[in-house]
Amino acid sequence: MLSRLQSLHRDARDTLFLLAVIAWVLLPQVNELPLWCSALAGAVLLWRGWLAVKAQPLPGKRWLLLLMALTLAATWLTHRTLLGRDAGVTLLVVLLTLKTLELRAKRDAFVIFFLSFFCMLSNFFYSQSLLTALSMLLGLLGLLTMLVNAHMPVGRPPLSQAAKTAGWMALLGTPIMLVLFLLFPRLAPLWGVPSDAPAGRSGLSSSMQVGTIASLALDESVAMRIKFDGAPPRKQDMYFRGPVLATFDGREWRPSRLNASARFGVAADLAVSGAPLKYEVTLEPTNRPWLFVMEAAAQVPALPSGFQGTMQPDLQWLANRPINDLLRYQAQSYPSFQHGPLQTVPGLQEFIDLPSGFNPRTRALAGEIRNTPRLARAGTAALVEEVMNRLRTGGYSYTLEPGVYGQHSADEFWFDRKQGFCEHIASAFVILMRAMDVPARIVTGYQGGELNTLDGFWVVRQSSAHAWAEVWEAGRGWVRVDPTSVVAPGRIGAFERLEAPQGAVARALRTFSPTLMAQLRLFWEATNNSWNQWVLNYTQGRQLNLLKNLGFESPSWEDLSYMLIAILVAAALLGAGWSWWDRSQHDPWVRLLTRARHRLDKAGIPSTPATSPRQLAEEVLARYGRQPGSAAQALADWLLRLEQQRYAAAPAGAGKAAPQLHALRQEFSRLSWPA
Template sequence: MAAAAVCVLPLLLQLPSPLGLLIGGSAVAVAALSWRKPLHALVRLLLTLTLLAAVIALSGSHFGRDTGCAILAAMLAMKPAETRGVRDARSLLGFALFAPFATFLLDQGPLSLLLGLAGVALALMALLRLTDIESGIRDATTTRARFGSVGRLVLLGLPLALAAFWLFPRLATPLWGVPERTLARTGLSDEMSPGDWIDLMADDTPALRVRFFGTTPPTSQMYWRGPVLSDFDGRTWARSRRSTGLPPAAVTRAKVLWDYQVEIEPTERRQMVALELPVEAPGDSRLGHDHELFSPRPLSSLTRWRMQSSPPETFEADLAGPLQQATLALPAGSNPRTRALAARWRSDADDDQAIVRRAMQWIRSDFAYTLSTPLAGRHAADEFLFDQQEGFCEHFSSAFVILMRAAGIPARVVTGYVGGYRNPIGDYWLVRRSDAHAWAEVWLDGRGWVRVDPTAAVAPERIYDTLDDRRPGADSLFGRMLGGDASRLFNATDWLRQSWNQLVLGFDAERQSRLLRPLGIERLDGVRLGLLFGLAAVSALLWMAWLSRRAERQRDPVLRAWHTLERRYRRLGLGRNPDEPAMTWAQRVADAGPGPADDLLRLSRRFSNWRYAGRDDHSARASRQLILSLRRHRPSPPHAASPGNGEHR
């Protein structure tokens, strides 16, 4: 039971918390209820159907790979209810071994690997124990001996596994895909409604890691561009379909160029992020009209992209009529107070930049930043600008864009991430999901789209939820134990995860083709990789055969030396018969020829005393001396081999 539970543990940790707790609690309850005797078949059926219904309900009645993994865990949770004997226990362990492998469909991190290996090792040890019990041997081997047996099995297959990982030819693109997750991860999406990002702002998990080559931009310029939202229905901002299929908008770039590699964590979406503005689409990705990046397939695993970005001097300076109308549109009758204020500002100034500056000054003087905000009503911008005047980036960007559109200035919302945290150990930048941000872009004559971040205009004394309060590791258990400063521990653990991503998860077809570059071989094609893998596989199989043969040999060094001595005489036709005592065999050899035969008689007598006499002959010194004598002895060719002598042991 314990071994099966350890096998399922890494899978439960990757499921949504309510689902994992439900399945884990059900497993404990079923094991407790069926400890003395198995549950009735009808009770088992009702419990199984109830648990399956709960899993499907919590998964939203959709089927994805996380739903399939949850169903597997649920079936394993019910399996103890019908476990009666050794055969059932073996079935339970056999099915439980599927759980660690299913975990890798959801996560390929080092923690999942370590927990999975622990589960597999315990399951194999439990299977060895069941074999002893089934054979009627209750106390045949100790736990340490079983652990050693499992370790030898792992050592036996490790070379072949490493050869397959490093040398088996990899495909640049997969032959098939796996179902997407039913329950999407928290992250950026194609829509944004003020107040909906509370869960995202509380998610401290990594979103991307970035390593710069050469110049690093200041953190004030680290705006990681994601979805651009232009359509507004009065409540929700969404990506515009009008720009779908259009070529990237014209950009005049500054002389600054940032070269970097971004490592994007799985999101189950095609949306990518890049530092504003990407120069071109990396690899097989696509650059949209608004300079958004899209992957050709959902990002269901860790991906790595080499990019270049530079800030724009002009960005779509000529805005087409339909796109201009789309970025000025507002729902009829919405936010009347905001419309009235925008009309007054427009009557006071015809300069769009003056209106933008006036709005930013108003935010700087009267508004505050906080995560504690009520849900927005029908006129969200009116409530925020005139009543609450407190909120976070969703509220600021949405209300600001509505105000600009009401004043006749094309504007839109851009979402993504802002800033980052530099890990001094690995010299890379970590961007977390809690760094998600929304800002505005306004279209100004002669410049095109210009980034405006109204949230950044809030006066420092009016920021009630500071970045210091949310620095990495501050809210963790270790952070509280260390007085709120767990940055060193956080840096070390995240660096280990990044190194794992780089070494293992990032080992793709391109890196495999450059595997032997340090040896002067620039690139390996599929044929060479196949030959290398074949050579390594044959070597690994020979290693496995040698270890297996070694495991079969006699473990006692004295007996091993004695059998070696017998083989020497067998080559001369004087081998010992299987039922022939040592002294009888030695006398027969002595009768067959002179020379060291007398020495063989003495060795045989010493061996018989060691084998069958008292414990004094088993001292370490006596055993070593006997082993040395047996190894040194060499036979002389006989004058004639006696008939009927044994040819095998």
């Protein structure tokens, strides 16, 4: 294969390298692009590579116009618009690949280079992870290599030489990039890219069907990272509250139809006590407005500029807009709290209602429990303990694959399957409590986390998604009850997760070294977290803190601008000074002769560095003739004087040669050069 590539014409090899770089730039977007777009882009790149290898002519304009028309139609049918982020990126990708079919001149190559740079930047519309940044850095070096190669046609130097030059360019540009990153003012909404309509992401939903959270147990992606101020809480107390589900139609749980401002709504009535637990949350994008905090947060989380937080009657915190980018905020929670009404209110009826025609055996079980003599007049706490004891001793198990539940999901759990994931258990528990006229609801969120010992952050994954219950008790309000804790105590206390099936590589690593896989994972996540904290979350507030550390008392974005301008001016002056010093280190006579050679080369008289001024003068007179007073004769005389200035012995008593060279330099600018 390598020998075949080496036998190709240099233009074909350069074209194949360019196509490979373009494919590398487009590869991270395959999951975000429509299937037809990825297929078309791949087919066009393969077609263009085949044409380069076979030295076949490029297709005519009719083919390109046809493909472009099909692209516009397909983009419109897919996105229902030709504007916006997703439609724009789709068109950009296809335009880039189609432009390779017009690669005939250097101008076409430059268009392809700069379209590729735009496509490279568009990858960050969808992901700003460290892995994306590293892959795009390689793409940048590849594009710079091709750009340098396009400016070095003479002698056709190898790509390795162009790659070396590109590497030096990137290295020299790094200080400028760092200065711009640190000091360029981040002014919303100019900083960042607005997202289109929310796209699907893995994570919790605003509704729950039995079995939906179980699918998240297979998702090991990070949901958020937590940094505690001081000692962390106990693992069994790490409940991060998300959507609260109160309405059940027999198949699906949804949020409450009422709110605190409604006539019959149930207000939060949150009362906290004890010392607060302070921590910082780095939340991954969810395209939802949910702010996950530990139960229970009484104060608004400290959010970045542009965000506002509001607590709902069910204690869930919401931001004023969806979270489409990495978000970091500080919060404080009170492990000791009480919320909800202490006495019966009309709004509690919503948390008792059940749809008719569903789960008849569960309703019958509720009647049996209620008719038990010792529970006939029992309160909520006794009824909860009775149900929890049934879960503890009734042969129920915790599993990731309980099978598909039918219409009567609670009946199947209590009497038939006796196994399920957390939402199966919580849903069946809440239905049974409601059937006994006890107000109950489901709370979804995350429970637990893993401590990364390398950076001290607690990592909460999507696999930590959890569902638990809350029951209302007179005099206490809403009380958390986690029925999963009695079916599978290790799930809550010791964090014994149900693991997804491992691949062959992961199994091999675990067999070779049980701790190697865990250590590699911790290292990568700590590195990725540092990227999130120091790069993606480098906000205007951190910029202003940097200026405070530099001595500014009350810094503002104007100070950032002045600081940036001052550094750029200083860098420009240093560059100009270095350039002047570098030029002064070279032989001015050689520099003047080089300028003359360049002018003669444009006039059709080539030369090499070994060609002397006298030889150049002879070439000029041989081509244009010896005519006194002509431009050619004046040029030849100037070349001879230039040689004399360098090599003729200075007469006794003569001054320095520098003034003569200065005169020759002035005369050079007045010469008339033959066409």
